[in-house]
Amino acid sequence: MLRIEGLENAYGDQRVLFGVDFDVGAGEVVTLLGRNGMGKTTTVKSIFGLLPPKAGRVLIDGENVAGRAPFEIARRGLGLVPEGRHVFPTLTVEENLVATRRIPRDGAPRWTLEAVYGLFPRLRERRRNAGSQLSGGEQQMLAIGRALMTNPRLVVLDEATEGLAPLIREEIWACLAAIRNAGEAILVIDKNIEALTRFADRHVVIEKGRVVWSGSSDELRRTPDIKERFLHV
């Protein structure tokens, strides 16, 4: 449903992306891998129009949305869980979930407040708390829940478990598996290769603003030098 072609972008004079290509099919789980500063987050920002691409196409269901406003892109079925979570600090947990909720035109929403609370019981306990009062893990749950409430067909997670305690990480991975099993497509960025190979269908490795490798989890396991060359610090 999402297809990226020849995506280029830059911060001022500083070029960051030099033609990134990959795609994500309906219900598929794809990862973006690569070391820090290789352009993963820039790719995500470019897809969402938060940093309008300098060149290339962002196709959603075959329609090029590159250069459109972020809200137009999101409305086509993309849900963002950004790096740094960016929950709204002055809104309560429940308001964070409700404020940007979107009900799909074609029938009943899959994700309701009840469904999100079912996935993250912690959020129900803290629903009257302000976003700023949450722990990092709770903020991540809230950011995921907030994205789900827009009933997207593809959830984009930039740094799914960065900076979280191991137990919380496990909880997040379990929830992401539940989201995958509910039929959502997922594009995920994370450093935890082990968890990702268990969890994802395909992997896209980015190095210096270009896609240098892509393949299935099995292929990634069978070619250990990919990890050596592009992922290990």
Add this chain to the structure above:
Amino acid sequence: MLNLFLLQTLNGVQFGIMLFLVAAGLTLIFGVMDLINLSHGVLYMVGAYFAATFVALTGSFVLGLLLALPAALLLGVVLELAVFRRLYDRDHLDQVLATFGLILILNESVKVIWGAAPLSVPVPAALSGSVELFGNFRYPLYRVVIIAAGLATAAGLYVLVNFTRVGMLLRAGASNAPMVSALGVDIRRLFTLVFGLGAMLAGLAGALVAPILSVEPGMGDSVLILTFVVIVIGGVGSVRGAFIAAILVGVVDTVGRVFGPIWLRAVLDPAAASQTGRTLAPMLIYVLMAMVLFFRPRGLFPVRGAGAAASSNVAPSHIAERGAPSRGAGFAALAIFALLASLPLLSAMTGNAFMLVIATRIMIFALAALSLDLILGYGALVSFGHAAFVGIGAYAVAILNAYGVGDLLVQAVVAVAAAALFALVTGAISLRTRGVYFIMITLAFGQMLYFLMVSLSAFGGDDGYTLRSRSTVFGLPLLEDGTVLFYVVLGVLAAAFVLARTLVASRFGRVLRGTRDNAVRMRAIGFSPLPYQLTAYVVAGCLAALAGVLLANQVEFVSPAYMSWQRSGELIVMVVLGGMGTLVGPIAGAAVFIMLEEWLAAFSQHWKLGFGLILLLIVLASKDGVGGLVKRLFTPFRAGAAHG
């Protein structure tokens, strides 16, 4: 006594509620869109005019009000679609310039449409008279209605902001607008809505006070400044903060004016108490604001995350010349000074004496603009109170002159010392803040001084004061000769230019520029920016005070208008028009500004309309900011000069 206190407190509350109605929209616009809208006060004025017109047309106050509100809403939406929408992505400086232009346009348009004379709106008959609130305490019914209407609006806003989906989105947008958009909400429609709502609330405030104030052009300007004080105290983006701060400011201001002198009698003799009280009362709210910002640099109810509020003021595109002063600029300066030095000869040859007067005026403002460039261009510190220093210089001359000290050198030394002291104190407080807060707090300090001078009845107060004579030099009345004055001003300007250039090229200047470009890195390599910024602020203030000394001498008249915030805005315009961070640019900018002023004034008394339009169009036409436009215009010239 108790009744008087109650009366004044209620008046203060009523005033505060008016301020809140204006501030509520402004704080949302500020908070959600990160837009500095100087023209918000104008919407208040327009609301009052709409009310005056529609009440007169329909013969009914209620009907007039009901028509004025949608009209204000419409105006807000139109302005948003035509102007503000293009300003969201710009830096604060462009926003200040464009909305400053809009003030000029709307103020003058009002004069053209309704005339300069104040209009009055009768208090509706049903609401005239007074009511007994308790005991024998009576209060005008209309003011009670205003308070009630204001409170009802505040309650409505409270519900809207806290208990509706739109309110959630507003609060979410105030802390992180891009995120709201990335989650699929059309933030632009939300912006238009906020703008229309804000315009309507400001219009409502204007319409409500129309019967108790006179409706006149410029009535929005004083309200605007108070509104800024309110939202800065309350915390930008917080409606709750705006409400609390508005009532606080309203009560402190009103009660302070009446009771300040009364309370001071406890410690001073009556005459001194009333004089001191009158002087201090208008400054109270600015002192309050400075105190709040000193302890809480982001206001009482901060909304934004630290990261968002700490964004810098000036985009690099504004800095026409990023490095040390170039030789090209030096040659340009030499050419300008050579041209200036030959002007008296030219003036004598053509018999055009007025040329010399204008040139002197240009050089005086060039000096003030040059001094502002030191902090604005090289420090990225958008000071909106720089005219205060010009005023300090001018009043130093006037006051010393009145006490028989007519010597220019003595006056200059006193002026510079006073300016340095004022800069040191206000700078130390202002520089604790960043971004919009810095703009606002410098504005507030400027206003503080403005009101101090307005209250100096011995020096004419609001009307200004005419000097007995120009200053003497070593006891001789040399400055009475226009040509001598011209050369003195030229000499001071040249010396200031050399000083500024030396300063900028020195190690001190490098640290200042480094801080402008990246304060975090400067700190990381071991420089504390504050002493450098403060020094630059003090030097800039002293040079501006010299401009004030010269200005008072040229026109032989001083007035608080010298230090009004509009003057500060004009100085910023001069610097930006000429090219920030160039030192030569501001001189050229002052020349263009003053000649444009003279030229447009010759066409029509409504020259400010044209000037505002020019300013607005320049900002809107240059996608990368005014600085970028100036840079493009002069690039061929610069390239040539650099090779030459």
